[in-house]
Amino acid sequence: xxxxxxxxxxxxxxxxxxxxxxxxxxxxxxxxxxxxxxxxxxxxxxxxxxxxxxxxxxxxxxxxxxxxxxxxxxxxxxxxxxxxxxxxxxxxxxxxxxxxxxxxxxxxxxxxxxxxxxxxxxxxxxxxxxxxxxxxxxxxxxxxxxxxxxxxxxxxxxxxxxxxxxxxxxxxxxxxxxxxxxxxxxxxxxxxxxxxxxxxxxxxxxxxxxxxxxxxxxxxxxxxxxxxxxxxxxxxxxxxxxxxxxxxxxxxxxxxxxxxxxxxxxxxxxxxxxxxxxxxxxxxxxxxxxxxxxxxxxxxxxxxxxxxxxxxxxxxxxxxxxxxxxxxxxxxxxxxxxxxxx
Numbered sequence: 001x002x003x004x005x006x007x008x009x010x011x012x013x014x015x016x017x018x019x020x021x022x023x024x025x026x027x028x029x030x031x032x033x034x035x036x037x038x039x040x041x042x043x044x045x046x047x048x049x050x051x052x053x054x055x056x057x058x059x060x061x062x063x064x065x066x067x068x069x070x071x072x073x074x075x076x077x078x079x080x081x082x083x084x085x086x087x088x089x090x091x092x093x094x095x096x097x098x099x100x101x102x103x104x105x106x107x108x109x110x111x112x113x114x115x116x117x118x119x120x121x122x123x124x125x126x127x128x129x130x131x132x133x134x135x136x137x138x139x140x141x142x143x144x145x146x147x148x149x150x151x152x153x154x155x156x157x158x159x160x161x162x163x164x165x166x167x168x169x170x171x172x173x174x175x176x177x178x179x180x181x182x183x184x185x186x187x188x189x190x191x192x193x194x195x196x197x198x199x200x201x202x203x204x205x206x207x208x209x210x211x212x213x214x215x216x217x218x219x220x221x222x223x224x225x226x227x228x229x230x231x232x233x234x235x236x237x238x239x240x241x242x243x244x245x246x247x248x249x250x251x252x253x254x255x256x257x258x259x260x261x262x263x264x265x266x267x268x269x270x271x272x273x274x275x276x277x278x279x280x281x282x283x284x285x286x287x288x289x290x291x292x293x294x295x296x297x298x299x300x301x302x303x304x305x306x307x308x309x310x311x312x313x314x315x316x317x318x319x320x321x322x323x324x325x326x327x328x329x330x331x332x333x334x335x336x337x338x339x340x341x342x
Contacts, residue, residue, distance in 0.1 A: 052077055076135060146265075149266065169197070226255075241274075285304070
């Protein structure tokens with residue numbers, strides 16, 4: 001295994017190297033089959049989308065107990081149908097074919113004007129930018145542990161959203177069951193979420209920043225009590241560089257006074273550089289998650305490389321290095337992703 005990991009990395013890196021050697025990196029290539037596909041399945045009233053991600057993970061010294069780490073697997077196999085109809089109405093449905101609960105998104109919406117859209121159904125709650133960003137457009141293969149622990153994912157409910165005609169500021173506010181996808185409410189209270197974002201005009205690049213807050217009264221086996229979640233994020237792009245960061249904070253106030261409050265916190269800092277714009281991109285990320293439950297905080301450094309053979313295909317490799325006090329070289333992992341998305 002110790003020799004297999006470097007071999008896999010070398011093999012992956014040789015693919016774009018050979019591609020560049022053939023002189024294709026600097027060319028504007030046409031994609032006639034993709035254009036034909038768009039003509040057939042992409043218009044205002046009906047858009048068909050597909051996501052296929054085949055992945056693999058390998059650890060230098062995998063644990064002897066617990067779920068296997070070294071494996072190949074299908075991460076996402078999704079079909080999506082969306083469109084806009086007369087009178088300002090629109091629909092959006094997405095399924096995950098590999099899941100026993102295949103419905104991911106089922107949203108209907110009505111737009112009165114650009115500043116006011118009412119949506120109902122199941123969709124991503126307007127909380128973290130990382131969750132709202134499509135999985136096909138993430139800088140690295142997976143979202144951060146903080147987003148997984150403190151983010152809200154998809155929820156069932158209603159939402160108001162909109163943006164200024166200038167496109168420089170927008171908002172979203174919703175009320176949801178608060179129990180994730182394909183679930184009803186477990187009490188008579190709701191999860192309320194609000195997010196605002198801004199994209200000011202600056203000469204040196206593009207800056208987008210947002211803040212969000214959420215509140216819920218939970219009544220479940222994992223936690224019973226009041227929960228407040230806060231987040232702030234920013235992304236700046238200039239030339240070949242992209243810099244982004246986010247922080248998430250929770251306040252868990254248990255109903256049982258004998259249980260201590262928790263204030264988990266986490267976030268990330270990420271830098272990206274387009275070695276060849278539109279073809280080869282390198283990323284580095286530091287992420288952290290402290291659950292404030294007595295366990296040690298998780299600190300990691302990730303190095304990533306992405307290659308885009310075409311506008312709808314992507315190959316990624318991430319090298320994941322835990323850097324908390326209990327980690328060692330045997331915990332290092334490689335994560336691969338091969339993707340088609342249109």
